[in-house]
Amino acid sequence: xxxxxxxSATDAGLTGCxxxxxxxxxxxxxxxxxxxxxxxxxxxxxxxxxxWWWAGLIFYIPANLFPMLRTSTMFGTQENTIAGGAVxxxxxxxxxxxxxxxxxxxxxxxxxxxxxxYLAFTVRVPGQRGGRHLMLYDVVEFIGxxxxxxxxxxxxxxxxxxxxxxxxxxxxxxxxxxALSVAFTMLSAQSFDPRxxxxxxxxxxxxxPAPQVTRET
Amino acid sequence: MNAPLPPIEDLVACPHCxxxxxxxxLGENERAFCAxxxxxxxxxxxxxxxxxxxLAFSAMILMAAAVFxxxxxxxxHGFGHASSVFEVAMAFSDSWYAPLSLAVLMVxxxxxxxxxxGLIYTLWPLANGRPPWRHAAFVFRMxxxxxxxxxxxxxxxxxxxxxVKIGGLASISFGPAFWAFCCLIIVNVLxxxxxxxxxxxxxxxxx
Numbered sequence: 001x002x003x004x005x006x007x008s009a010t011d012a013g014l015t016g017c018x019x020x021x022x023x024x025x026x027x028x029x030x031x032x033x034x035x036x037x038x039x040x041x042x043x044x045x046x047x048x049x050x051x052w053w054w055a056g057l058i059f060y061i062p063a064n065l066f067p068m069l070r071t072s073t074m075f076g077t078q079e080n081t082i083a084g085g086a087v088x089x090x091x092x093x094x095x096x097x098x099x100x101x102x103x104x105x106x107x108x109x110x111x112x113x114x115x116x117x118y119l120a121f122t123v124r125v126p127g128q129r130g131g132r133h134l135m136l137y138d139v140v141e142f143i144g145x146x147x148x149x150x151x152x153x154x155x156x157x158x159x160x161x162x163x164x165x166x167x168x169x170x171x172x173x174x175x176x177x178x179a180l181s182v183a184f185t186m187l188s189a190q191s192f193d194p195r196x197x198x199x200x201x202x203x204x205x206x207x208x209p210a211p212q213v214t215r216e217t
Numbered sequence: 218m219n220a221p222l223p224p225i226e227d228l229v230a231c232p233h234c235x236x237x238x239x240x241x242x243l244g245e246n247e248r249a250f251c252a253x254x255x256x257x258x259x260x261x262x263x264x265x266x267x268x269x270x271x272l273a274f275s276a277m278i279l280m281a282a283a284v285f286x287x288x289x290x291x292x293x294h295g296f297g298h299a300s301s302v303f304e305v306a307m308a309f310s311d312s313w314y315a316p317l318s319l320a321v322l323m324v325x326x327x328x329x330x331x332x333x334x335g336l337i338y339t340l341w342p343l344a345n346g347r348p349p350w351r352h353a354a355f356v357f358r359m360x361x362x363x364x365x366x367x368x369x370x371x372x373x374x375x376x377x378x379x380x381v382k383i384g385g386l387a388s389i390s391f392g393p394a395f396w397a398f399c400c401l402i403i404v405n406v407l408x409x410x411x412x413x414x415x416x417x418x419x420x421x422x423x424x
Binding site for chain 2 (some may be wrong): 097146156197
């Protein structure tokens with residue numbers, strides 16, 4: 001998809017606004033149209049990605065160890081962790097539902113951590129990466145917020161199932177840890193600057209033809 | 218870098234990959250995609266601000282209904298209980314989890330409502346052909362930047378998952394707030410389809 005005729009704003013001595021797309025001379029601090037901070041494409045921005053990434057990972061551990069739900073019925077009280085709830089459903093024979101929950105609450109968060117780490121590692125390697133990395137980034141950005149669904153399910157269950165001694169459900173500490181983990185992972189993904197994917201190594205190739213600005217309608 | 222660049226006002230950098238483009242003025246139904254990463258840069262202009270404005274108003278009304286009407290009710294063995302959206306968010310409020318209640322309320326009610334209000338503030342003068350109001354750039358930027366944190370649609374899907382989990386334990390009935398929330402999601406999708414971010418930025422920039 002990328003040809004030699006496409007140049008980055010950074011290489012042309014300009015800074016593009018990541019919010020509204022307007023172009024300013026390099027060194028401009030704020031976009032004059034939308035007011036967002038203009039930041040040059042800089043590998044050091046990865047520090048923020050890693051900081052949020054670790055915060056998310058740390059909170060992901062208690063999110064899995066502590067109970068998410070506390071169910072009291074006539075037969076006693078039961079505490080369920082994320083994986084425990086899925087296992088129990090599977091034992092009842094609800095394989096499909098168990099699999100979906102396991103996918104959404106265990107597999108996708110782990111895949112997200114791996115994907116962000118992969119993106120952050122590979123942008124350090126020089127060379128063209130292109131569209132597939134951006135697609136991965138888009139998927140991570142899109143999926144990230146959907147993990148919050150577990151927290152909402154806990155909220156709905158524990159506010160709705162208040163049936164005296166028949167059954168009551170209360171949230172467990174893992175709900176808080178999980179919500180924080182998801183929020184930190186979202187911040188980690190948002191801190192990743194996708195422009196890094198196309199970052200050209202600082203030394204320009206003299207053999208390259210003069211860059212032409214392209215347009216597409 | 219010796220190629221003569223067009224004047225800086227005519228250049229657009231892809232917010233995704235930083236590729237520099239010279240954007241000619243587009244026709245009514247043309248779109249422009251980034252030549253490098255393929256992301257949509259300019260959406261058709263034909264869909265006017267007025268449509269987005271009216272959708273934002275509908276969304277505000279639906280949100281009011283979603284907050285104040287009963288959301289779900291449950292009954293089993295003679296016991297019954299009903300919850301509003303507000304009570305759902307408050308599920309975490311009776312212990313040290315309380316901040317989570319506030320966060321849930323923020324992302325499913327307050328933030329979506331504020332974003333619609335911000336959109337109305339930005340588009341009201343623009344749709345009437347007048348210059349943008351003060352701080353419109355700031356307001357619209359906040360509307361755009363808070364997008365990932367606005368989770369009303371995730372909440373609705375969460376309801377479906379919760380119902381599956383309750384399963385045979387009890388019988389559930391939907392309140393008007395549930396349907397209001399569902400409509401809200403549809404209105405929001407329509408709004409996203411009609412809205413052209415670049416056209417709004419351009420209009421704000423001219424004012």
